[in-house]
Amino acid sequence: MKTILEQITAAMEEAFEACGYESRFAKVSLSNRPDLCEYQCNGALAAAKTYHKAPIQIASDVAEKLQNHPMFLDAAAAAPGFLNLKLSGNYLAGYLNRMMQEERLGCEPIGADKSVIIDYGGPNVAKPLHVGHLRAAIIGESLKRIYRYNGYQVIGDVHLGDWGLQMGLIIEETRSRHPELPYFDEAFTGDYPSDPPFTISDLEEIYPTASAKAKQDETFAKAAHDATVKLQKGNPGYQAIFRHILAVSIADLKKNYARLKVDFDIWKGESDAQPYIPDMIEKMKQDGLLYESQGALVVDVKEDTDTKEIPPCIVQKSDGASLYATTDLATLVEREKLYHPDEVLYVVDKRQDMHFTQVFRTARKASIIRPETKLTFLGFGTMNGKDGKPFKTREGGVMRLEHLIRDINEAVYARIMENREISEEDAHEISQIIGLAALKYGDLSNQATKDYVFDVDRFTSFEGNTGPYILYTMVRIKSILGKYRAASGNAELPKALSDAKSSSEKELQLLLSRANDVIAAACAEIAPHRLCQYIYEVSNAFNKFYHETKILGEEDGEKQKGWIALLSASLTVLADCIDLLGFEAPEKM
Ligand code: ARG
Numbered sequence: 271m272k273t274i275l276e277q278i279t280a281a282m283e284e285a286f287e288a289c290g291y292e293s294r295f296a297k298v299s300l301s302n303r304p305d306l307c308e309y310q311c312n313g314a315l316a317a318a319k320t321y322h323k324a325p326i327q328i329a330s331d332v333a334e335k336l337q338n339h340p341m342f343l344d345a346a347a348a349a350p351g352f353l354n355l356k357l358s359g360n361y362l363a364g365y366l367n368r369m370m371q372e373e374r375l376g377c378e379p380i381g382a383d384k385s386v387i388i389d390y391g392g393p394n395v396a397k398p399l400h401v402g403h404l405r406a407a408i409i410g411e412s413l414k415r416i417y418r419y420n421g422y423q424v425i426g427d428v429h430l431g432d433w434g435l436q437m438g439l440i441i442e443e444t445r446s447r448h449p450e451l452p453y454f455d456e457a458f459t460g461d462y463p464s465d466p467p468f469t470i471s472d473l474e475e476i477y478p479t480a481s482a483k484a485k486q487d488e489t490f491a492k493a494a495h496d497a498t499v500k501l502q503k504g505n506p507g508y509q510a511i512f513r514h515i516l517a518v519s520i521a522d523l524k525k526n527y528a529r530l531k532v533d534f535d536i537w538k539g540e541s542d543a544q545p546y547i548p549d550m551i552e553k554m555k556q557d558g559l560l561y562e563s564q565g566a567l568v569v570d571v572k573e574d575t576d577t578k579e580i581p582p583c584i585v586q587k588s589d590g591a592s593l594y595a596t597t598d599l600a601t602l603v604e605r606e607k608l609y610h611p612d613e614v615l616y617v618v619d620k621r622q623d624m625h626f627t628q629v630f631r632t633a634r635k636a637s638i639i640r641p642e643t644k645l646t647f648l649g650f651g652t653m654n655g656k657d658g659k660p661f662k663t664r665e666g667g668v669m670r671l672e673h674l675i676r677d678i679n680e681a682v683y684a685r686i687m688e689n690r691e692i693s694e695e696d697a698h699e700i701s702q703i704i705g706l707a708a709l710k711y712g713d714l715s716n717q718a719t720k721d722y723v724f725d726v727d728r729f730t731s732f733e734g735n736t737g738p739y740i741l742y743t744m745v746r747i748k749s750i751l752g753k754y755r756a757a758s759g760n761a762e763l764p765k766a767l768s769d770a771k772s773s774s775e776k777e778l779q780l781l782l783s784r785a786n787d788v789i790a791a792a793c794a795e796i797a798p799h800r801l802c803q804y805i806y807e808v809s810n811a812f813n814k815f816y817h818e819t820k821i822l823g824e825e826d827g828e829k830q831k832g833w834i835a836l837l838s839a840s841l842t843v844l845a846d847c848i849d850l851l852g853f854e855a856p857e858k859m
Pocket of ligand 1: 389392394
């Protein structure tokens, strides 16, 4: 369905035309003077030149036309030529009632027949997830849901970091500990064991140990390098270990992502792209894109309009090895071949900006993607500690994701237990739900590109612009609806909203009527923070209405029904939005 803004604009266009003015002047926006009006149109100011008339004259003509219009309670011309609009209660309630009947709050499926791959994982196999991967997961998961809501066909790809020296390090370290294993016996011809020779905790210890060892021990470093090359050339024993590393790591990653309510449609990795590299490079050579620079093969990607230096994209090192950029290019070859996406969206640390500029330009020059395929890089900022530096543990190390989640849940648990009568078991369960909301909202409420300060106390507060505050509002609504249901013998809840009776009720209705517009904007602007901003406003408006209105005590049954419908609508809007942000509300808190 049309957004409310589109509907108002259409009515305004009609009025402009009826007065003999072009409809292009009838642009309507949200009021920036809420004390005076709800929507406004400044078109008369722009039209004045064209028609050689005073703006106020034009505005008055249009206002005149809008008298008794069913959409407006008030349409007034104001000096020097504004049109101040207030919606009629009947029209507004009618819009909301239709919106509630529509699927997805009447959000137009603008993305129908378009497909998007979102690359938002990037965890490195055999290394634990850390906070660096947290933002990618939180933002990417939300975008995946927002795109889907807007009709797009979305594939979320974890894009594992499963290629490179870390594999050789693990293989070499495993060999030094268990040289007797068949993987290292070149003459072995049987089936390799199906059980892995290590657990995830082993891997988490093996990798750092091997990595440290390689820094001190040149022979070991060389052996690890050779093992990497051997693996990449297809050595069967090493391939078998590699599959074990992948299986063990992926099982653990899935568990951790599930805790974050993050999931991926495909579990591909850098290693899957490797088979595409030789042909890709060959074609680039034939197209004359590659040239040699200090032994390496590079593609020039600078453009005349660049304001800073964009160095050539290195596609092959002098020793013939491929690099991060090579893998990302080959991944695009694979994605184009298998999925033919209309857009590929990367949600990665903004410090990788240059890398993606080089990769995107090379992909276009080499026609790896179709000219109309959109490549988007959403570079997110850093999560900092209170000291303004990248977030660390108290000991100064890299914070593991599961520890971070544990800390948040404990903080929420303490808050719940402070002053509530609730069983410990319930409190534990609920604090996980609220903890996730605190974490995700704390992240998503900031513009993704900006750095932000991770502050457990603030994020877990039940007041202010926080996840728990939003949940608290929703639980409050649920509780009123529950009481109403019980009192009315569990009949179905009334659905029809009625004309707003107070300014706080109208304010809430006005906000709710914008839900589909805001969700579409969050998608178009790749901006989940727009949703946070919006549900914070909705929650504030709801709480104001709630404090001013005796809902359950109301004796006029019709009045009460309208309010109950308004509460349901508020809950629906909030529930849809938090689902798009990737968290949910408990039944009580
Ligand atoms: N594994 C990389 C890292 O940890 C992130 C990968 C991001 N995605 C991509 N297609 N390059 O930094």
